[in-house]
Amino acid sequence: MAGSRDIQEKQKNIGVIGGGIIGASAAFRLAQRGFRVTVFERGGWGAEASWAGAGMLAPGGEMDGDPALAALAIKSRQLYPQFVKDLIEASGRSIDFQENGALDVAYGDAEWKALQARADRQRVLGICSKAMAADKVKAFWPFLRTENLAGGIFYPDDALVDPREVMAALRIACERAGVAIELQSEIETVIAGETGASMQVAGGREVHMDAVIVAAGAWSSAVELHGVAPQPAAFPVKGHLLGYRMPDKYCQTIVRCGQSYLLQRANGLLIVGASVERAGFERAVRPAVVLQLEKAAGFLLPHLAETTPTEVWAGFRPGSDALQLGRWQGSAVYLAYGHYRNGILLAPVTAERLSTEIASDLL
Numbered sequence: 001m002a003g004s005r006d007i008q009e010k011q012k013n014i015g016v017i018g019g020g021i022i023g024a025s026a027a028f029r030l031a032q033r034g035f036r037v038t039v040f041e042r043g044g045w046g047a048e049a050s051w052a053g054a055g056m057l058a059p060g061g062e063m064d065g066d067p068a069l070a071a072l073a074i075k076s077r078q079l080y081p082q083f084v085k086d087l088i089e090a091s092g093r094s095i096d097f098q099e100n101g102a103l104d105v106a107y108g109d110a111e112w113k114a115l116q117a118r119a120d121r122q123r124v125l126g127i128c129s130k131a132m133a134a135d136k137v138k139a140f141w142p143f144l145r146t147e148n149l150a151g152g153i154f155y156p157d158d159a160l161v162d163p164r165e166v167m168a169a170l171r172i173a174c175e176r177a178g179v180a181i182e183l184q185s186e187i188e189t190v191i192a193g194e195t196g197a198s199m200q201v202a203g204g205r206e207v208h209m210d211a212v213i214v215a216a217g218a219w220s221s222a223v224e225l226h227g228v229a230p231q232p233a234a235f236p237v238k239g240h241l242l243g244y245r246m247p248d249k250y251c252q253t254i255v256r257c258g259q260s261y262l263l264q265r266a267n268g269l270l271i272v273g274a275s276v277e278r279a280g281f282e283r284a285v286r287p288a289v290v291l292q293l294e295k296a297a298g299f300l301l302p303h304l305a306e307t308t309p310t311e312v313w314a315g316f317r318p319g320s321d322a323l324q325l326g327r328w329q330g331s332a333v334y335l336a337y338g339h340y341r342n343g344i345l346l347a348p349v350t351a352e353r354l355s356t357e358i359a360s361d362l363l
């Protein structure tokens with residue numbers, strides 16, 4: 001039998017601006033707590049960064065500094081198995097989730113020293129790794145370039161997920177949990193109060209919510225907030241990726257070298273990434289960038305030097321000066337953006353934090 005607390009929760013309306021992995025995960029967790037949730041997405045479901053992302057779940061590859069962010073990343077990585085299990089159960093869809101670790105390789109002494117120094121710094125942050133001599137790397141990853149290979153660092157806890165499959169499962173899981181999904185519905189303005197917020201939907205409709213989450217990725221600061229100070233700026237950091245069709249299980253862990261990485265999804269697609277560009281919201285795929293990535297891929301994995309990618313795409317990572325997560329200035333607006341290179345990884349912890357904070361503020 002539902003208690004009075006549950007009934008109260010059910011009466012609260014939460015509006016989520018943005019149907020990417022951040023908004024969708026938060027919507028799912030809030031609906032599971034009994035809130036009435038509506039996601040407003042100005043385009044298609046999960047069609048922006050959350051479609052473009054490679055899907056590394058990699059504190060080992062990404063965290064080297066900021067202890068608070070590293071702790072959040074480690075926590076989110078720990079939450080992932082349960083997150084995936086919950087989504088599979090709630091949606092009936094399968095999700096490609098591989099907990100096989102990641103290898104960083106170094107060519108030449110300088111790179112090798114830098115890699116070992118980074119691993120030492122990361123150990124202090126709680127990220128474990130294991131140094132591997134060059135002959136071991138050659139034995140386990142025989143397809144990699146061996147010339148001048150100095151060694152590798154293996155990160156056993158890094159993993160990968162197919163974000164497109166996560167988004168497909170999230171859509172069904174959200175709908176089954178009672179989340180209303182409004183596609184092609186852009187939110188232009190939010191008028192924020194302490195106990196509620198009104199949203200202006202493009203076309204003139206106005207809706208009132210008890211709380212509103214801004215999870216509009218790289219576009220999050222384009223949503224006009226009234227009644228509170230403007231939210232911190234969000235900006236796009238464009239990234240290109242290449243996809244190669246390869247035999248199944250060709251590459252069973254993530255492999256990284258400097259700014260380049262390789263990973264293979266269960267559907268056979270081997271992904272090579274990624275560029276990091278401040279190019280505004282220009283969507284075009286740029287041949288010069290593709291060529292650079294092809295060169296990097298051919299360097300690391302010589303077989304790819306004679307192979308043409310079957311897919312090339314680009315997306316906009318949501319940049320910001322810092323991760324924006326939580327209630328904004330004591331109002332009914334909550335920010336959830338600026339996940340930059342790690343939004344796929346950080347989705348479970350973001351959803352958990354937001355749903356806990358909103359439940360504690362609204363009840």
Ligand SMILES: Cc1cc2nc3c(=O)[nH]c(=O)nc-3n(C[C@H](O)[C@H](O)[C@H](O)COP(=O)(O)OP(=O)(O)OC[C@H]3O[C@@H](n4cnc5c(N)ncnc54)[C@H](O)[C@@H]3O)c2cc1C
Pocket residue numbers: 017018019020021022023040041042043044045046047048049050051052053054055056057185186187188215216217218219220222223238239240241273274314315316317318336337338339340341342343344345346
């Ligand atoms: C090339 C590339 C590689 C990446 N690789 C990885 C990786 O390996 N691991 C990892 O963890 N992360 C990775 N990322 C980053 C990750 O993809 C993002 O951090 C994450 O997808 C952000 O999710 P989001 O929901 O905040 O944004 P998005 O997925 O961009 O979703 C925001 C949504 O808001 C909608 N929207 C915008 N304005 C409005 C409005 N006014 N009203 C309604 N809706 C609106 C948009 O249409 C969009 O669908 C990568 C990103 C790129 C581009």
